[in-house]
Amino acid sequence: MTSPNEIPAQEITILLVEDDPPTLWRLRDALVKAGFDVAAAATLAEARTSLAARVPRVLLTDLQLPDGHGVELIRETRARHPATEIMVISALGDEETVISAITVGATGYILKDAFPSDIAATVRDLVAGHSPISASIARFIVRRTQANVEPPPGPELNTAKLTPREIDILWGIAKGFSYAEIADHLGMSKQTVPGHIKSIYRKLEVHTRGEAVFEAVQQGLIKL
Secondary structure, eight states: OOOGGGSOGGGOEEEEEOSOHHHHHHHHHHHHHTTOEEEEESSHHHHHHHHHHOOOSEEEEOSEETTEEHHHHHHHHHHHOTTSEEEEEESOOOHHHHHHHHHHTOSEEEEGGGOOSOHHHHHHHHHTTOOOBOHHHHHHHHHHHHHHOOOOSSSOOOTTOOOHHHHHHHHHHHTTOOHHHHHHHHTSOTTTHHHHHHHHHHHHTOSSHHHHHHHHHHTTSOOO
């Protein structure tokens, strides 16, 4: 079976949503030169029209758009197209915005002032199961969870009743490992990892890696 890293670039479809023309052109040119199949939109309305015509493998979206907020688009895309990978590319890095985007389904969050030099490699990381996050955003999430998580009064921490194996897999997800890397690290078949992750999502009542990690930290199951 072909791994995400081996998928030809032209088979990875991308919807790029950005209302600033120079930024849109720069990102689109870099992605097209890398061989990706890229559609572009400058508004929520254009993005919705594009999604109705073709479901992309990857959604790269800004948050401040002329006709609404990108979080709306992330929520809609995650609900209607759960297989689409979603990464935020934004100048917004405040607490409410970051948590909102991750909670509704973003699996990556890159600030424009810390944008990676190789956007193609970042997209491949996303498709491979990683969660690209700007360092400042990652530190913020760690500080927030450390500040807000307090052990419950009783000895029971694992309220979702995760197995030790599931907690190990959650740790791998939190570290941004791909499914294959998690399998190698834990000495298990990579074909069994998706089944464990579905069980984790069901027990934690979440739908994305970001939500699973956030909920696991809240419950004290893992530490970042």
